Amino acid sequence: MMNLENGLVGWESSNDPQNPLNWRPARKWTTTCLLSVIGFTTPFASSILAPAISHVDAEFQIHDLTKSSMPVSIFLLGYAVGPLLLSPLSELYGRHIVMTAANASFCLWLIGCALAPSLNSLIAFRLLCGIGGSASQTVGGAIIGDLFTVQKRGRAMAIWTIGPIFGPSLAPVIGGFVVQYLDWRWVNWLTLCLAVPATVLLALCSRETNPRIILQRKVAKLRVELARPELRSVFAGSEAVLSPKKVLMNGLMKPLQLLFGSSVVFGVSLYIAFAYGCLYLLFNTIPIVFQTTYGWSLGVSGVAYLALLLGYLIGLVIFYCLSDKLVKRLMHANNGAFEAEFRLPVAVYSAALLPVSFFLYGWTSQNKVFCAVPIIALVIFGTGFECIWLPTQSYIIDAYPQHVASALAAACVMRSIVAAFLPLAGPGMYQALGLGWGNSVLGFIALGLTPVPILLRRYGKLLREKAD
Numbered sequence: 497m498m499n500l501e502n503g504l505v506g507w508e509s510s511n512d513p514q515n516p517l518n519w520r521p522a523r524k525w526t527t528t529c530l531l532s533v534i535g536f537t538t539p540f541a542s543s544i545l546a547p548a549i550s551h552v553d554a555e556f557q558i559h560d561l562t563k564s565s566m567p568v569s570i571f572l573l574g575y576a577v578g579p580l581l582l583s584p585l586s587e588l589y590g591r592h593i594v595m596t597a598a599n600a601s602f603c604l605w606l607i608g609c610a611l612a613p614s615l616n617s618l619i620a621f622r623l624l625c626g627i628g629g630s631a632s633q634t635v636g637g638a639i640i641g642d643l644f645t646v647q648k649r650g651r652a653m654a655i656w657t658i659g660p661i662f663g664p665s666l667a668p669v670i671g672g673f674v675v676q677y678l679d680w681r682w683v684n685w686l687t688l689c690l691a692v693p694a695t696v697l698l699a700l701c702s703r704e705t706n707p708r709i710i711l712q713r714k715v716a717k718l719r720v721e722l723a724r725p726e727l728r729s730v731f732a733g734s735e736a737v738l739s740p741k742k743v744l745m746n747g748l749m750k751p752l753q754l755l756f757g758s759s760v761v762f763g764v765s766l767y768i769a770f771a772y773g774c775l776y777l778l779f780n781t782i783p784i785v786f787q788t789t790y791g792w793s794l795g796v797s798g799v800a801y802l803a804l805l806l807g808y809l810i811g812l813v814i815f816y817c818l819s820d821k822l823v824k825r826l827m828h829a830n831n832g833a834f835e836a837e838f839r840l841p842v843a844v845y846s847a848a849l850l851p852v853s854f855f856l857y858g859w860t861s862q863n864k865v866f867c868a869v870p871i872i873a874l875v876i877f878g879t880g881f882e883c884i885w886l887p888t889q890s891y892i893i894d895a896y897p898q899h900v901a902s903a904l905a906a907a908c909v910m911r912s913i914v915a916a917f918l919p920l921a922g923p924g925m926y927q928a929l930g931l932g933w934g935n936s937v938l939g940f941i942a943l944g945l946t947p948v949p950i951l952l953r954r955y956g957k958l959l960r961e962k963a964d
Contacts, residue, residue: 500722506730513715516642518530518707524643527705528655530698531636532648534599536659537691540631542571543608543779544667546688548680549896555680556615563615569916572776574626576912579634579905581627584748586635586901590709592641592702596633599695603688605819610684620850623800630883634659634908638901641893644704644835647827650819654812660881661812665805668779674710687880707731711813750899756907759897759950760959764888767948769911771850771881773918778804781922784929790867803871807878814879815886837893843887843949849880884949891952895960 507515516524545552546568552558578598586594605625612618636656644652671683704710711729719727754761781799786792792800819842826838857873889904896903926934953958 497620500724500727503724503726503728504730505711505718505727507711514710516522516707516710517645519643524652525655525691527698527702528652529641530694530701531632531639532656532659534630534659534691534694534698535636535656536663537687538602538632538663539660539685540663541602541625541629541665541687542667543568543664543776544671544674544683545571545680546668546674546779547783548683551675551680552615552618553562555677556618557739558615565920566619567615567622568776568779569800569920571622571626571629572912573959574623574628575630575633575911576909576916578627578630579901579908580748580751580828581636581752582631583634583901583905584630586706587706587708587899588637590704591635591639591706591901592699592704595631595635595639595702596699598628598635599691599698600628602628602631603691603695604628606684606688606691610681610688625722629913630908631876632646634904635899637889637893637904639702639705641897641900647820647824649893650721650823650839650886650890652817653893654816654819655929657886657889658812661808661885662805663860664775664779664807665801666876667800669781669799672783705846729900750902751905751909752814754896754903756911758960761892761903763948764892764951765907767945768885768907769914770941770945771884772911773914774850774854774877774942775804775881776872776915777919777922777938779919781919781926782874784923784926785861789861789864789931797894800871800874803874804878804881806881807875810875811846811879811886812885814846815852818842819887819890834959835957836891837953839887839891839894840949840953840956841887844953845883846880847946847949849883849947851939853855853877853880854935854939854942858939859961861935862930862932886924887949895956910924 516806608621708731823838853876
């Protein structure tokens with residue numbers, strides 16, 4: 497709170513309208529929906545190229561399987577690199593300016609992808625595209641954390657993640673038909689047509705949400721108006737005496753410190769990274785499975801991605817209906833005290849869905865069981881993925897409120913690296929082991945990771961307190 501007598505500048509009251517937590521619901525939800533839209537376009541760009549890879553290879557005369565997969569995988573490598581820079585910049589200069597600049601960069605490099613004269617240039621442009629697009633995944637999550645209290649954050653997270661989850665699932669379906677009837681370059685033009693309006697609207701309709709930055713600007717204004725250069729923000733600690741360069745360097749290191757210095761962040765990141773990597777492996781291999789096993793065409797095989805989308809919808813509804821209710825119930829049982837681990841029960845009860853989906857998908861597709869059965873397995877995977885993704889993302893935001901962007905960046909780095917390289921192993925793994933045992937390997941790994949949310953639910957608070 498404000499305490500000018502002691503030189504501290506804070507909120508005028510608990511109802512201060514400048515505090516993003518007190519913004520009108522219409523402004524909050526408008527910002528959330530726009531974040532979801534831009535969050536749709538960037539992962540949409542990551543996977544819409546997957547059905548077009550054979551056409552890219554034909555134009556550029558590429559015969560190496562690994563190199564031909566690079567345009568898809570390199571985008572996710574950009575997702576890993578971008579947050580290390582963009583997240584600390586959002587803490588230093590504000591979420592709004594960083595998000596706007598990153599989204600604009602994403603749009604510009606999409607044009608480069610559409611006009612790429614060679615495979616190497618396409619790979620380079622896709623990397624830069626991924627770096628710009630990564631802001632929607634990490635800075636976007638930080639904005640949600642700025643806008644909503646813990647009692648309402650679960651529903652906000654569910655709305656926000658509609659875009660990032662549905663984007664990469666719809667993209668291969670649309671991309672398959674675009675490539676079949678137009679040209680592979682049109683997948684980039686189509687994405688650009690979606691991204692530009694979303695970028696402009698978000699830039700115009702949103703404003704700064706980082707409370708530290710808002711109060712820093714208020715301090716600068718009051719220092720001039722009151723002629724009191726000694727005024728400082730209530731958030732200012734040791735950072736107040738550090739240069740911007742030093743603050744930025746500390747910020748650049750913070751995601752890596754959290755990733756490798758916190759067992760909680762590492763455990764969550766490892767778990768979601770495996771699930772995320774498997775998702776992109778499925779993106780790359782679903783056309784292969786349904787074209788070779790069931791004789792589907794390129795365009796029709798893309799419809800199999802809709803099974804994942806149906807699973808996401810089921811998981812989204814489960815989380816939307818249960819998360820905030822469970823948090824309130826657990827808080828009531830805990831004498832009104834909130835613990836970040838209250839976000840995890842949905843993930844605990846859904847963890848078994850991933851291994852079940854892999855075993856069912858692998859063996860039914862290998863034995864050419866009626867195509868509806870592997871489709872059902874994809875629905876189960878989508879449900880399990882969403883019921884893991886949403887609680888763990890919310891958990892990170894709740895567990896590290898002072899370093900939301902950096903904690904999300906830490907998780908994003910690991911999952912993006914795994915998602916970039918695991919799909920490269922998919923075709924070779926299926927060729928060597930077959931669909932049955934190839935997917936069973938993934939199923940056994942998923943089975944081994946099922947205790948992660950259980951352990952975090954029970955011991956997460958203790959681990960976080962020890963780390964502090």
